[in-house]
Amino acid sequence: MLNRxxxxxxxxxxxxxxxxxxxxxxxxxxxAVDRPRLNQAGERETDFIQIVVWQKQAETVAQYLHKGRLAAVDGRLQIRSYENKDGQKVRVAEVVAETVRFLDRGENSARDTHSNAGMQRNSSGMNSNRRQEVPRPSFDDDPFADDGPMIDISDDDLPF
Known part of the structure; x- marks a missing residue:
């Protein structure tokens, strides 16, 4: 059986x-997850899927993810039912996440991390509200640039 x-x-x-x-x-x-195909009107439809996260990962998600952030969820589908206040049986479909990955940096990540980095003192010694530009790493930067000399590997050395 597989539920993924x-x-x-x-x-x-x-x-x-x-x-x-x-x-x-x-x-x-x-x-909000976009459907891969357009509808008959030529518009892309979106599904809104409920996600449940448990334990430490729940606290991390609540701390760092916010409305509009892009995330990947890996988990299982769960169908549960309960009785509401009116005594009616309600069925709920939700994804119980095993892993949640943050796929973008978010609008406030640099500001949250360096909340006081942009404060400057003016000539009177008071803090001003002008913000300094905080350099942000580029996704095009080579993360292995400072790891030492290049390794020369030929195709014959690869096992696949």
């Missing part, structure tokens, strides 16, 4: 973090 869901989409709201009676963290959020 892999999704990539954007959060529709900030995650909601709660704790069970035993103190286990649980976060819930909704992920």
């Amino acid at each position: 869901i892999v999704l990539i989409g954007r959060l529709t709201q900030d995650p909601e973090l709660r704790y069970t009676n035993s103190g286990t963290a649980v976060a819930t959020f909704s992920l």
Whole structure:
């Protein structure tokens, strides 16, 4: 048997973090995932999928993911039912995430990390609200540039 869901989409709201009676963290959020094909009107439709994350990963998701952030979720589909206040049986489909990956840096990541880095003192010694430009790494930068000399590998050395 196999029950595996892999999704990539954007959060529709900030995650909601709660704790069970035993103190286990649980976060819930909704992920907007575009369908791969256009509808008859030529428009792309979107599914809004409920995600549940548990334990330490729930706290991390609640701390760093926010509405609009791009995320990948790997988990399993869960169908559960409960009785609402009116006594009606309600069925809910949700993805229980095993892994959540943050796929973008987010708008506030540099600002959150360096909250005081942009503050400057003016001539009177008071802090001004002008922000200094904080250099951001480029995705085009080679992360292995300072790892030493290049290794020459021929195709004959590769096992595949």
